[in-house]
Amino acid sequence: MKALSKPKRAATIYDVARLAGVSIATVSRAMRGSDLVTAETREKVRAAAEELSFTPSRLGRSLAEGRHAANGIVFPHLVGPYYAEVLLGYEEAAAELGRSVLILATQGRTDATAQVLELAGRVDGMVVMGRTVPDEVVVELARHGPPLVLLAREPVGDLDTIRSENAATARELAAHLVEHGYRRVAFLGDPDAHPDVADRFAGLAAGLEAAGVRLPPAIRCAFDVDAGQAAAEALLRARRRPEVLVCANDEVALGVHLAVTEAGLRIPADLAITGWDDVMAARFVGLTTARQPMRELGAIAARWLHDRMVKPTGVPVRRQVLPTQLVVRGSCGTHEVKAGGS
Amino acid sequence: MKALSKPKRAATIYDVARLAGVSIATVSRAMRGSDLVTAETREKVRAAAEELSFTPSRLGRSLAEGRHAANGIVFPHLVGPYYAEVLLGYEEAAAELGRSVLILATQGRTDATAQVLELAGRVDGMVVMGRTVPDEVVVELARHGPPLVLLAREPVGDLDTIRSENAATARELAAHLVEHGYRRVAFLGDPDAHPDVADRFAGLAAGLEAAGVRLPPAIRCAFDVDAGQAAAEALLRARRRPEVLVCANDEVALGVHLAVTEAGLRIPADLAITGWDDVMAARFVGLTTARQPMRELGAIAARWLHDRMVKPTGVPVRRQVLPTQLVVRGSCGTHEVKAGGS
DNA sequence: CTGAAAGCGCTAACAG
DNA sequence: CTGTTAGCGCTTTCAG
Numbered sequence: 223m224k225a226l227s228k229p230k231r232a233a234t235i236y237d238v239a240r241l242a243g244v245s246i247a248t249v250s251r252a253m254r255g256s257d258l259v260t261a262e263t264r265e266k267v268r269a270a271a272e273e274l275s276f277t278p279s280r281l282g283r284s285l286a287e288g289r290h291a292a293n294g295i296v297f298p299h300l301v302g303p304y305y306a307e308v309l310l311g312y313e314e315a316a317a318e319l320g321r322s323v324l325i326l327a328t329q330g331r332t333d334a335t336a337q338v339l340e341l342a343g344r345v346d347g348m349v350v351m352g353r354t355v356p357d358e359v360v361v362e363l364a365r366h367g368p369p370l371v372l373l374a375r376e377p378v379g380d381l382d383t384i385r386s387e388n389a390a391t392a393r394e395l396a397a398h399l400v401e402h403g404y405r406r407v408a409f410l411g412d413p414d415a416h417p418d419v420a421d422r423f424a425g426l427a428a429g430l431e432a433a434g435v436r437l438p439p440a441i442r443c444a445f446d447v448d449a450g451q452a453a454a455e456a457l458l459r460a461r462r463r464p465e466v467l468v469c470a471n472d473e474v475a476l477g478v479h480l481a482v483t484e485a486g487l488r489i490p491a492d493l494a495i496t497g498w499d500d501v502m503a504a505r506f507v508g509l510t511t512a513r514q515p516m517r518e519l520g521a522i523a524a525r526w527l528h529d530r531m532v533k534p535t536g537v538p539v540r541r542q543v544l545p546t547q548l549v550v551r552g553s554c555g556t557h558e559v560k561a562g563g564s
Numbered sequence: 565m566k567a568l569s570k571p572k573r574a575a576t577i578y579d580v581a582r583l584a585g586v587s588i589a590t591v592s593r594a595m596r597g598s599d600l601v602t603a604e605t606r607e608k609v610r611a612a613a614e615e616l617s618f619t620p621s622r623l624g625r626s627l628a629e630g631r632h633a634a635n636g637i638v639f640p641h642l643v644g645p646y647y648a649e650v651l652l653g654y655e656e657a658a659a660e661l662g663r664s665v666l667i668l669a670t671q672g673r674t675d676a677t678a679q680v681l682e683l684a685g686r687v688d689g690m691v692v693m694g695r696t697v698p699d700e701v702v703v704e705l706a707r708h709g710p711p712l713v714l715l716a717r718e719p720v721g722d723l724d725t726i727r728s729e730n731a732a733t734a735r736e737l738a739a740h741l742v743e744h745g746y747r748r749v750a751f752l753g754d755p756d757a758h759p760d761v762a763d764r765f766a767g768l769a770a771g772l773e774a775a776g777v778r779l780p781p782a783i784r785c786a787f788d789v790d791a792g793q794a795a796a797e798a799l800l801r802a803r804r805r806p807e808v809l810v811c812a813n814d815e816v817a818l819g820v821h822l823a824v825t826e827a828g829l830r831i832p833a834d835l836a837i838t839g840w841d842d843v844m845a846a847r848f849v850g851l852t853t854a855r856q857p858m859r860e861l862g863a864i865a866a867r868w869l870h871d872r873m874v875k876p877t878g879v880p881v882r883r884q885v886l887p888t889q890l891v892v893r894g895s896c897g898t899h900e901v902k903a904g905g906s
Numbered sequence: 907c908t909g910a911a912a913g914c915g916c917t918a919a920c921a922g
Numbered sequence: 923c924t925g926t927t928a929g930c931g932c933t934t935t936c937a938g
Binding site for chain 3: 602
C-alpha cells in the first residue's frame with residue numbers, strides 16, 4: 223500500500239525543450255520520429271522526456287492537427303449478446319486502424335439527441351445504430367457533423383448503411399412453418415421498436431400470406447427475457463393460443479420458453495417457438511432461430527467509416543445487407559432429419 | 565438519396581462573435597448560460613450561433629479547461645456476457661455523471677501497454693480490469709496518469725479496487741460437492757489468466773482440502789465454449805475421468821456440456837459440472853454456477869472514479885469485494901428439493 | 907455587463 | 923537539421 227506520489231503538473235513540450243536545450247519544434251519532431259532530427263539530438267530529447275516522464279498532450283495535438291483520432295458508436299442499449307458482438311467487431315476493427323473508440327448507449331434517455339451531438343464533437347466519425355435518434359438528427363449530423371455510417375437501420379440521405387438481412391429470411395422461416403402445417407402463427411415483439419424487427423415482421427407476414435396464412439397484428443413486447451416470459455404467460459391463459467410463436471429475438475423466445483416450460487407444457491408439441499440472433503443459449507434449448515453476422519456488422523461499419531474519414535469525398539455511397547442464416551432446431555417442430563444445430 | 569452538402573468548415577466562436585457583433589468572450593459566456601450576459605445579448609448570440617449552426621469545439625474547450633470530460637475503461641476482452649454487463653453498468657453510471665466513455669479491449673494485443681497509455685491521455689480517469697496490463701504499468705499510470713480504479717484484479721499501491729468475491733463462494737461450492745459425495749474433482753480453466761479464476765481455484769482447493777479431498781492441478785483451458793468443449797472431449801477419452809468438473813466460468817462449462825451430451829453421456833450422472841457467472845444460457849441447461857453482480861461492478865467503478873476526479877485527494881482508499889451467490893441447479897448432482905434456479 | 911488578451915500544448919509552415 | 927512563429931478554438935482573468 224505504498225503511496226504513489228503525483229507530480230504537481232504534467233510536463234509539457236516546453237519543459238522538455240528547455241531541459242534538452244532545443245526548441246519545442248525539435249521536441250515535437252523527435253517525439254514523433256521525424257527523420258529531420260539528428261540521432262544525437264533525438265537522444266537528448268528522449269532522455270529529457272524520459273527524465274520528466276513527458277507524454278504529449280492528446281488535446282494539444284488533436285487541436286493542432288484538427289482531428290481526434292477517435293471513432294464513436296451509438297447503441298440503443300447494451301443489454302444482451304447482440305450489442306456486445308457488434309461492439310466487439312467495431313472495437314477490434316477500429317483499434318486495428320489505430321483509432322480510439324467512444325461508446326454511447328442512449329437507453330431511451332430523453333436527452334439522447336444531445337448526447338449524440340456531444341459524441342459527434344469528440345470523434346472524427348461515428349456509427350449510429352437502429353432507432354437511437356430521429357431521422358432529423360441523423361440528417362443534421364450528416365450535414366454538420368463528422369462522417370457517419372448507419373448500422374441496422376434504414377438508410378437516410380446518401381449515408382453508407384450496413385445491415386443484415388431480415389425480410390427474406392423471415393419469409394423462409396414462414397415457409398418452413400407452413401410446411402410444419404401450422405396455420406395459427408403469431409409474432410411476439412414490437413416492430414416499431416427496431417427497423418430489424420419491422421422487417422422480420424413484414425417478411426413473416428408476406429411469407430405466410432403467400433401460403434394463404436394470415437398473420438395477426440404483432441403482440442407488442444420489449445426485447446428481453448422477462449418481457450417474453452410475461453407476454454407468454456398472458457398468452458397461455460388465453461382460450462385459443464397460436465400453434466407457433468415467432469419471436470422478435472432469442473431473448474424474447476427464451477422468455478417464452480420459460481413460461482411454457484413452467485406451465486408444464488412442451489415445446490414444440492404444445493407451442494412451437496422461434497427466435498432470432500442465435501445467441502449462446504439458443505443452441506442449448508434447441509431454439510430455431512436466425513443467425514446474423516453481428517461482429518461483421520461492427521467491423522464493416524468501422525472500416526467504411528475509416529474510408530470516409532480518410533477520403534471524405536469521392537467514395538460512392540455504400541449499402542450492404544449481410545446475409546442471415548436460418549438455423550432450424552427443434553423448437554419449431556419435429557424434423558425427420560435433425561438439421562443444423564451447432 | 566438527396567445529397568447532404570457539407571459546409572467548407574465548421575463555424576468557430578469567432579464567426580459567431582463577428583455575426584453577432586460581440587466579442588468571443590461574450591459568445592463563450594452566452595453559450596454556456598453565464599448570467600453575466602444580458603438577455604438581449606444572449607439572444608443575439610443564440611441567433612448567430614443558430615444561423616451558423618455553431619457547435620463549440622470540444623477540443624478547444626477541453627484544452628482551455630484542462631479536462632476531457634471523459635472516462636476510460638480497459639477490458640481484456642469483449643467476448644461474452646460478463647464484459648458486456650460490466651460495460652453496461654459502467655456506461656450507465658458514467659453517462660449519469662455526464663461523462664463520455666472510451667473503451668479499450670486489449671485482447672492480448674502485444675501493444676496493450678501503449679494502447680492503455682494512449683487511452684490514459686484521452687480521459688480524466690479510467691478503470692483497468694483484470695490482467696490487461698502488467699502491474700508496473702498500473703503503477704506508472706497511477707503515478708503519472710489520471711485517477712485510476714482497479715476492477716476484478718488484485719489491488720496495486722493505494723488504488724481503489726472493486727472486485728467480486730471468489731474464494732469463499734468457491735469453498736462453499738467445494739463443500740456442496742463433497743456433500744454430493746464426490747471425491748474426484750477437477751478444475752477446468754487457467755488460474756494464471758485471470759485473478760478471479762486464480763481465487764476460484766484456490767478457494768475450491770482449500771474447501772476440498774478441508775474435507776480431505778485433494779484437488780489436482782488445474783486443467784488449463786481458454787475462456788470460451790470451444791475451449792471447454794475441446795478440453796472435455798480430451799478428458800472423456802481418458803481412462804479415469806473425474807466425477808465432477810468445476811469450470812472457470814459458464815462458457816467453459818457450457819462447452820463441456822456440449823461435449824458430454826454429444827458423447828451420449830449424461831449430466832450429472834456421468835459427469836457433474838459447475839460454472840461461474842450465471843450467464844443466460846446457464847439457467848436453461850440447469851447449470852450450477854455462481855452469480856456475481858457484474859453490472860454493479862461497473863457502476864461502482866464509475867462512481868468511485870468520479871469521486872477521485874472531483875476530489876483527487878482526501879478520499880480514503882477504497883477496497884470492496886461484492887458478494888457472490890452460489891446458484892445450485894441440477895448439473896452438479898441430484899437434489900431432493902429443487903433449489904434456486906431462476 | 908462586455909471586451910482585450912493571455913494562455914492551454916502541440917503541429918506545421920517558413921526561415922535559416 | 924533546427925528554431926521562430928503562427929495558429930488550432932475556447933476559457934478566463936483583468937480592465938473598463
